[in-house]
Amino acid sequence: MDRAQKTELVADLNHSFAEVGVVVVTRNLGMTVAQSTKLRNAMRDAGASYKVSKNKLAKIALADTDYVTLGDMLTGPVGLATSIDPVAAAKVAVDFAKTNDKFEIVGGAMGATVLDVAGVQALATMPSLDELRAKIVGLLVAPATKLATIAQAPAAQLARVLAAYAEKDTADA
Numbered sequence: 243m244d245r246a247q248k249t250e251l252v253a254d255l256n257h258s259f260a261e262v263g264v265v266v267v268t269r270n271l272g273m274t275v276a277q278s279t280k281l282r283n284a285m286r287d288a289g290a291s292y293k294v295s296k297n298k299l300a301k302i303a304l305a306d307t308d309y310v311t312l313g314d315m316l317t318g319p320v321g322l323a324t325s326i327d328p329v330a331a332a333k334v335a336v337d338f339a340k341t342n343d344k345f346e347i348v349g350g351a352m353g354a355t356v357l358d359v360a361g362v363q364a365l366a367t368m369p370s371l372d373e374l375r376a377k378i379v380g381l382l383v384a385p386a387t388k389l390a391t392i393a394q395a396p397a398a399q400l401a402r403v404l405a406a407y408a409e410k411d412t413a414d415a
Contacts, residue, residue, distance in 0.1 A: 248299060255295060255303030255322075263328040266335045266350040266362055267315040270294065273344045281338050281345070288334045288370075290325035308353040315348050328352055329370045336366035 243251075259265065273281075285292040295303075297316040304310045325331035332350065339345050350357045350365075357365065369377070 251295065252299050252303045255293070255300060256305075256307065258291075258293075258324055259303060259307040259309050261326065262324040263326050264324065264331050264350060264352050264365070265309050265312060266323040266331050267312060267348040268321045268323060268335055268339075269346045269348050270319045270321050271344045271346070273342070277342060277344065281334075281342075284334050284338060285323060285325075285331065288325070288330040289327055290323055290331040290334055292321055292323045292331075294319075294321045309351050311354070311356050312349075312351050320348065323350075327371045329365060329368050332362050332365040333370065336363055 270278075282292050297318075297320065300316050300320075300322065301313045304313055323331040323335045335347055339347055347359050347362050349359060350362045352365070
């Protein structure tokens with residue numbers, strides 16, 4: 243990798259750190275290509291991304307961002323899982339770590355707030371932004387649905403009474 247490529251990589255990482263809601267630092271201890279591909283696909287499906295870079299370049303990219311405190315965690319073979327949704331990257335990383343012994347979570351950060359392993363795991367148990375949006379929409383739609391049901395009920399009862407009288411008249415005849 244020449245100097246121009248390194249500069250471009252640092253700029254790309256810096257831009258990524260500036261717009262994400264969470265960064266999860268992971269350690270990769272001999273993962274296969276298939277395992278890495280599976281992890282990257284899971285991250286992509288969740289709206290997150292996973293990058294492996296040289297620690298020195300990542301530390302340079304962390305400068306002038308809220309995640310500058312992550313520099314101490316960047317030792318050994320690490321990868322960075324990032325997402326705009328503060329929960330997505332943590333969820334995928336924790337789920338993947340449960341099924342793969344060559345992948346472990348080192349820590350992370352939400353903005354300037356540094357998270358240890360337990361913090362990342364706690365973050366992974368929270369509902370994602372999409373789940374929260376769905377709950378809010380459900381709460382907003384529920385009263386309208388109940389109102390429509392209540393408004394329909396008298397007409398349905400009247401129809402049942404008329405049907406009962408009609409059946410009674412046909413039975414009597």
